[in-house]
Amino acid sequence: MSQQGRLNISDNDDRRVLQEQSAEDYSRHVVPLAARTGRWSLAMASWSVLSALFYLYISVAVAQAVGTRSALLGIGLSIVFYGLINYVICQRSIKNGLSVALLSRGIFGGAGAVISSLLFAVTAMYYAVFEGSIIAVAFQQYFAPGSDIRWWYLLVVLYALPLVMGGIQAWMDKLNGALLPLYIAGLATVIIMAGSRFGFSTNFLSLEGHVDTNLPGWLWAFIVYMGICVNMMVTAEFSRFGKPQDANFHGWVTYGPLFYFALFAVNGVAGIFIMDTVFPGLQASEQGIAEAVLKSSGVIGLLFILVSQTRINTANYYMASLNMAGFAARAFGLRWRRGIWILFVGACVYSLMLTNVFSYLLKALAWQGVAVTSWVAILLTHYAIYPDASRDEFRPGRVKAVMPGAWAIIASTVLGIMIIELGPKGAWFVEIAPMLIAVVAATTYWLLTRFTFGGRLARLSDPRNDVQDPWRYHIECHVCNRSYSAIEMDRDSSHNQEAICTGCGEGNAAFLHAVKVESDGMVGQRSNLAT
Template identity: 45%
Template sequence: MSTLDRSLDPLHVSYADDPRVVKEAATEDYTTHVVPLSWRSSKKSLSMSWYSLVSGMFYLVTAATLAAVVGTVDTLIGIVLACVAFGALGYIFSGYAAKTGLTVALISQRLFGASGSIVAPLILAATSIYYAVFESSMIAHAFSASIGGLDIRVWYAIAVVMNLPLVMGGIRRWMDKYNAALLPVYWGGLILVIILAATRMDTSAWLAHTPQQAASLAAPGWLYAFFIYLGVLVLMMFTMDFARFGKPRDTKINGIATFGPVFYVFVYLANGLIGIFIAYAAGLAGGISSTAIVDFIVTLLGGWGLFLVWVTQARINTANFYVASTNMEALWTRLFRTRLPRVWAVLLCGAITYVFMLTDVLSYLLVALAWQGAFIASWVSIMLVHIIFSAGGDKNDLPEFRPGRLARFTLGAWVWIGSSVLGALFYQFGGAFGATWSTPLTFALGALLYAAAFKAQSRAALLRRANDPRDEVEDIWEARIRCHACDHSYIAVEMDRDPSQTGQPAICTACAGLSKEYLAACRNEHLSGGIAAADPARQPVQGLR
């Protein structure tokens, strides 16, 4: 620890969780804070919450559609490559998230600056909502086709409302238990579909299926299939928001089994094989759609088929709405400088999902996802390079993420925006070649540019600040420091001194992001060479980027 400045207010330190914080965390899940070690989940609990993403008609439909375009063999080769690539990325990203306890929104502050990072939660919230629209539409269609009696808009509302209570309690309170109970139902139901389809239809040649007419693609079939899966790199952002609850001692097993190769064998390969088989058995080779596969399952199993479809969509939508709501909360806080409780964030995401379902969403959903996919591919590549290049972190073996110790915009922000826009334009105007290659080229471009700018980015991103509360405690992960703004105590990892207040009392990351006075004072301190100004309000910030 450094010598204490006698002009500073003493820190209010404790070594037990603040009961008020624990009570809030039951629903908030430390959405705008670092996850303390005391709130980390067991391997089993975390895996059950994360494995909600295994079930989804999206994976079945994607594989079946690709098999219709490039054939079963090329599709499976692409899937295996995707399992390898995503498995490796999942291992790396989950380990980093467990080490730091940071959300996508918080780590993005280090990459792009305190202000430049605001796009990250926006992109992730929007993408999660789009996926929720897709999955909720499937269950609404199944209910309408099987039960009927109500307008489809009513079924849309029912499909959305059924999911919202399941994510209000967060990962530790309900999601893990709910998804653990329904996981056997999902796999058992799909196995039953396979058995019945195999006994009633001729499925002998499904593995050798080839398209009736070769498609005009800008890449070999197997590579085209791999690139399609690469378009779902948003799962790496999902990984960050879930894996931050992992215990550091479980990093290896979580990296392999929960977020890494084992998970993708189930989510891509197992689901892909099942999707191709079902589509072939149903005779959908020339007209595959999500609703057609749902209809086939319901026709084959009757009421149990409807239940299986509900289980499939309900499980994956817990993850969609969870990520959407946590990032909506972070976005709202940054935009309006006021807190939005996560329960209200869940309701807001549900309302937006329902409104989208009432529109002709499919007419623009794919284009929107493609444009957002460029930003996501670039974000993932930049994050990967940052993890590799900054093994020791900025301080205390951690990246700096506290808003008052970072520039408003970093060079990384311009790298992200530039590579993403170029990728989106390439997709939009590059014809078949652009549509096929935009994601891998955007990924490569973002990585190369960020690697080239890394040293300059690191020098310019950090503000010159004195008086760090981390230096005043023995263990930054165990010591809790009381925030003068909200009067709650959080771990020292996220705490800062507030130079806008006499005595520079401690302030937590969430409150720091809300205070214009704090941010202005921090930048004035930086401009004065790391010495806190006596009266920050009299020294306006000029020219800092």
């Protein structure tokens, strides 16, 4: 047994860490209690999702498919569904302070966490392309209909990048907080002007459906909304900055039923009214929503689109850059600052905009939706199996490369894509595919966890056991010479068992090899003793 290195323990936060991570947003570390943000600051940053035109569009598409009444009933069920699940995710994330990538490592393993980071980053980039394209098209149509759309795409990308350089704790919260009243006032103004110009009517509440489905209309609508499970990854990513004393507020307001009432119901009814009033009978599209806004309210509508899409794209670029940074660090050992990854994400978004994006974007999002639905189902099953947040292991030297969650998400995602691509259109199992995917993912993960070894590595000692409170006390890392919460610290088997932080352990080949050798040796000793 190697002699353990001495731990440099402190009960004070490292000021260098707090300053450095104000822009990096702890992308590779646990968020310490001292870095948690105020309730309204976090709410303003998180509510950037509220203003996506996507949620106006999807309500119109669903209402046109199954009728307004069935759509509204499905939306009501979705509010309850999303509100309760996000309440659970929010409470757990506040307790453990883990990003999506760190959380994924303890469920899917080291390799699985890499896949999760890439999945979330690419999904966020696709949404940034989708929403950014709306601003560009609106600018082009209003200012210069005959101009080259590529210049408007470039403008949209360039003005968005500086807005997320500082992260949640710098000014993203302040920006979105200032824009929220403008979004609310803008939406109300667009509704009033649409009604004034084209006539107020209740016809939008009586749309008839035209989709031939074997399911009740309300269930069809609910399943469509169920496919937007990426919001649950957003909750996990943002809510880790919440203070424990604000957990109930965030659970009900910031990420819970109140938020989803505004997101689904208010935006939904507004979208159905605006589209049916301005373009009655026209098939829904997100570009169609933007055109309806412009036609009804002119320059005010343009400002509304600018404000709404600016708010949502701060979230898209933030999540894409954060998870791309995590992916590169874990997969390739690249520990560049998040600002560099923001520029990289901007370049990727602009490149995608230059392609015929709408020809393949919805297909790509459908495939990713399958994987995200599986991820959420596995996460909730994990929480059910391990209700104690202290069991959320995430340190790179404590988990195997592949854990039960990795096999579960692969099986359910492959099955989901096969159903989408090969299933006959209109078949019952195709229409309820999200439900089937969630059940398969949850069941597979439960069975693998129940009947196989969980995938955690046996280790000689744990720095958490050397302090009274792993959240209050901090331990200095021998690699970066920074002190982080003891909750994320480990022993470096490749360097005299000295302390090493989670960020320095990621992608560290010598460290990961040494802990595997240590774990294999301990397992071998136990086997010899047993025989």
